[in-house]
Amino acid sequence: MIFPRSRYTLSTAHEGHQAKRNLKRRRFQTISNSVFFVLLIAFLLYFHALYRTITKITPNTFPVSNPRQSKRDPKVNQQQTSDEPSKSVLVTEVVKVANNTEISANFALSTEEGNRDGVRIEVPSTFLQKVYVIPDLPPSKATGEYNHFLVDGLKRSSLLERTSDPYDRESIWLVDLTKIACNKVVGKLVQDRWDHMLNESTAAGDSGTFGGNDGENIEKKMAEAPERRTPWKIFFIDFGDDNYRGSSLCAIHINTIFNSKEKYVHIASRKTMLLRDIHHEKGENDEVPFNSYGKKRKTYGLDKNFNGTMRILRYGVRSDLVNSIKEIIDEKKTAKSEENLDIVMMRRPKDVIHFWNHDSAQAKGTASHRTFITKRLNAFGRMKKNAHRTIFTGLVGEARMQGRQTVQRPYAEALLEYKIVVVCQRDRWEDHYRLMEALAAGALVMTDPMHPLPYGINDKEQVIVYGSFKELKQNIIFYLQNPAKRLKIARSGHEVAMKKHRSDQWLERIIYGNWSASNGAYE
Numbered sequence: 001m002i003f004p005r006s007r008y009t010l011s012t013a014h015e016g017h018q019a020k021r022n023l024k025r026r027r028f029q030t031i032s033n034s035v036f037f038v039l040l041i042a043f044l045l046y047f048h049a050l051y052r053t054i055t056k057i058t059p060n061t062f063p064v065s066n067p068r069q070s071k072r073d074p075k076v077n078q079q080q081t082s083d084e085p086s087k088s089v090l091v092t093e094v095v096k097v098a099n100n101t102e103i104s105a106n107f108a109l110s111t112e113e114g115n116r117d118g119v120r121i122e123v124p125s126t127f128l129q130k131v132y133v134i135p136d137l138p139p140s141k142a143t144g145e146y147n148h149f150l151v152d153g154l155k156r157s158s159l160l161e162r163t164s165d166p167y168d169r170e171s172i173w174l175v176d177l178t179k180i181a182c183n184k185v186v187g188k189l190v191q192d193r194w195d196h197m198l199n200e201s202t203a204a205g206d207s208g209t210f211g212g213n214d215g216e217n218i219e220k221k222m223a224e225a226p227e228r229r230t231p232w233k234i235f236f237i238d239f240g241d242d243n244y245r246g247s248s249l250c251a252i253h254i255n256t257i258f259n260s261k262e263k264y265v266h267i268a269s270r271k272t273m274l275l276r277d278i279h280h281e282k283g284e285n286d287e288v289p290f291n292s293y294g295k296k297r298k299t300y301g302l303d304k305n306f307n308g309t310m311r312i313l314r315y316g317v318r319s320d321l322v323n324s325i326k327e328i329i330d331e332k333k334t335a336k337s338e339e340n341l342d343i344v345m346m347r348r349p350k351d352v353i354h355f356w357n358h359d360s361a362q363a364k365g366t367a368s369h370r371t372f373i374t375k376r377l378n379a380f381g382r383m384k385k386n387a388h389r390t391i392f393t394g395l396v397g398e399a400r401m402q403g404r405q406t407v408q409r410p411y412a413e414a415l416l417e418y419k420i421v422v423v424c425q426r427d428r429w430e431d432h433y434r435l436m437e438a439l440a441a442g443a444l445v446m447t448d449p450m451h452p453l454p455y456g457i458n459d460k461e462q463v464i465v466y467g468s469f470k471e472l473k474q475n476i477i478f479y480l481q482n483p484a485k486r487l488k489i490a491r492s493g494h495e496v497a498m499k500k501h502r503s504d505q506w507l508e509r510i511i512y513g514n515w516s517a518s519n520g521a522y523e
Contacts, residue, residue, distance in 0.1 A: 129511070130163040130171040134189065135180050143405055145239040146176050148318045153507030156319070160507065167196045172233040172511070178240050182250035190234070190254050197229040231258040235510060236267040236306075238313065241429040243271035243297070251305040266515055268311035270431055272297055273451050278369040278427050286376065286470040290369070290448060308515025314454040316506035317436045317497050324412040325441055343442035344491045346416070350390040352377070352476055353414060354422040355434060357395045370424040373448075376469045377422065380476075389480070392418075415441035419486065420476060423447040439463075439497035444490040446475055455509070455519040456500045462493035 133150055142151050154162040163171050166189060175186055234254060238244045251265045258264060276294030302310050325343070333341050356367070358374040374393045381391030397408025415421065421438035423445055425431070430450045438445045439462070446464045447453075459465040464479070466472040479486040499505070513520025 127159075128161045129159060130168055131160050131511075132163050132166050132168065132171045132173050134166075134173055134175045134186060136164055136166075137179070144178075145315070146179055147405075148320075149316055149503050149506055150174055150176060150237070152319050153316075153503035156502065156504035157508055158504075160504075160511070167193050169197070169230070169232075172235070174235050174237060177236055177238045177244040177247060181246075182236070182244070183246050183253065186234075186250055187253040187257070190257050194229060194257050231260055231262075231264045233307075233511075234265045236265065237510070238267065238269040238271070240270065241426070243269050248302060248305050255305065263305070263307040265306050266308060266311065266510075267302060267306050268313040268510055269297075270313045271429065272312055273430065276428050276430070278425070280369065280372045284372075286473065287468060289468045293449065293451060296451065309518055311510065311513070311515065311520055312452065312518045314431050314501075315433050315436055316501040316503055317440045318407065318433065319503055320407040321412060321437055322440055322498075322502075324407045324409055325416065328409075328413060328416060343416075344487055344494055346442070348417055348419045348443070350392070350418045351480060352381075352389070352391040352420045352422060353418040354393045354424070355395060355411075355414075356393060356424070358393070360395075366426050366428060369427050369448075373422065373424045373469065373472070377472075380473055390418075412441070415443060418443055420444045420446060420479065422472065425450065435463075436497050436501055439493040442490055442494045444479060444486045445493055446472060452519075454501065455521060456496045457493070460489070462489065462496050464489065 131154060133146075133154070137146065151162075154160050165171070166173075175182065180186065236244075236247055236251070238247065247267055247269075251263075251267070254265055255263060273294040274297050277292045278290055279292060280288075297310075329341055329343060329346075332346070354374055354377050356370050356374045358371045358378075360367075377391060377393050380386060381389065381393075396414045397411035415438060421434070421441075421443045423432075423434050423438065425448055431454075435445060435447060435454070439457075444464065445462075446466055449465055449467060453459070453463070453465075457463055464475050466475055479489075500509075509520045514522045
């Protein structure tokens with residue numbers, strides 16, 4: 001016997017089918033909404049990328065106001081934007097500064113020589129890269145290389161400005177390793193700024209910057225805060241005669257804080273040779289070549305902890321010496337009623353000078369090589385055949401720390417009186433102030449080998465390199481007898497020193513230069 005279905009049974013079946021249809025409808029709506037939002041995000045990302053591309057190609061299409069004023073002369077900016085033909089070909093690179101801000105860097109390629117003439121950065125006239133110097137010393141304590149090249153370089157540069165705020169997000173850092181314990185101080189400062197970024201981001205979330213003060217937005221902001229911290233470039237500058245041995249540990253500490261695959265710490269050091277120990281035997285012949293230059297400092301260990309290669313650091317031209325020389329030349333112009341007095345062609349009544357006292361306390365310590373040259377020059381100058389020549393060895397003005405802090409006028413006058421300045425390195429390290437000072441004064445400079453010579457300085461082009469005392473004697477006689485060749489090399493050396501090694505150029509090459517090359521040049 002078959003019983004008909006009840007109304008209750010039919011109603012339940014109908015409701016079941018209706019629920020299934022509603023579930024399908026909701027699933028379809030969810031999928032549709034997801035697809036819509038994905039397409040919307042892709043659309044926005046596409047237009048954002050298009051906007052960035054347009055601003056890079058034509059930066060003036062979307063001008064951005066910048067309240068900071070430039071150190072540059074407005075007239076210079078007008079000249080840079082003029083349509084006048086340039087004397088050099090510009091090779092454009094992209095340089096990242098501060099928080100990965102990209103700027104256009106043009107490197108002048110001389111059409112006559114075919115070699116890049118250093119680094120010339122062209123940035124918007126309103127852009128100034130902020131630099132925080134560690135330690136941040138007051139003027140009364142800013143001495144030595146810290147003052148001559150870091151502080152003075154920032155004052156002279158039209159691209160850089162000094163800041164006293166270590167938390168400035170737009171700043172990069174310069175660290176003088178000879179004036180601070182990097183592991184104890186710099187690592188702590190980096191951690192403080194890193195934490196300060198986190199606190200700033202969290203505070204921005206609390207103030208409702210990201211859509212209100214409700215708990216959900218604050219929680220979201222707290223989660224995103226660590227990701228909003230951005231590492232910044234840090235440059236270690238090691239002026240020491242011997243390298244600072246804690247630099248790698250300090251860099252490792254900083255890399256750990258940043259926790260980034262990319263490295264942000266660079267290093268530049270004067271120490272390029274290890275185990276250098278120039279020495280001379282008693283009664284050694286003049287023909288014996290100098291030896292024991294040591295071996296090149298290996299950098300493969302540094303490459304693991306630093307960005308790029310180790311930059312070779314050489315002293316630049318001191319501005320206080322340049323100012324003193326200018327004063328002396330201006331006085332000579334007034335006395336002789338000459339408007340144009342060429343520093344290279346000016347009359348130099350004396351022949352050869354070597355600034356070293358062989359009886360000093362250092363003569364038997366770290367300067368036996370320099371003392372050897374001094375004694376041999378004295379003997380050479382006393383020879384009968386050189387009676388008509390003025391060959392002087394000794395110190396002029398104050399030496400050591402006092403001479404390094406302030407320029408001595410008698411020393412500047414001596415640089416202008418002599419045709420040839422002989423430079424000699426210490427026993428265990430290379431490079432000292434005298435090389436660039438003599439080039440800036442317009443004399444012909446003769447130096448023993450350096451590994452390498454400063455950027456842009458080459459043997460028989462800007463200086464004369466001697467590898468034995470016999471070579472030094474021969475070069476002195478030859479260039480005193482051939483003034484045209486002497487003046488040609490002296491002029492080239494003077495121009496390179498004044499165009500590539502002033503404190504601002506020196507500092508800009510460190511910050512904007514090519515960190516894949518030891519001299520910072522794009523070649």
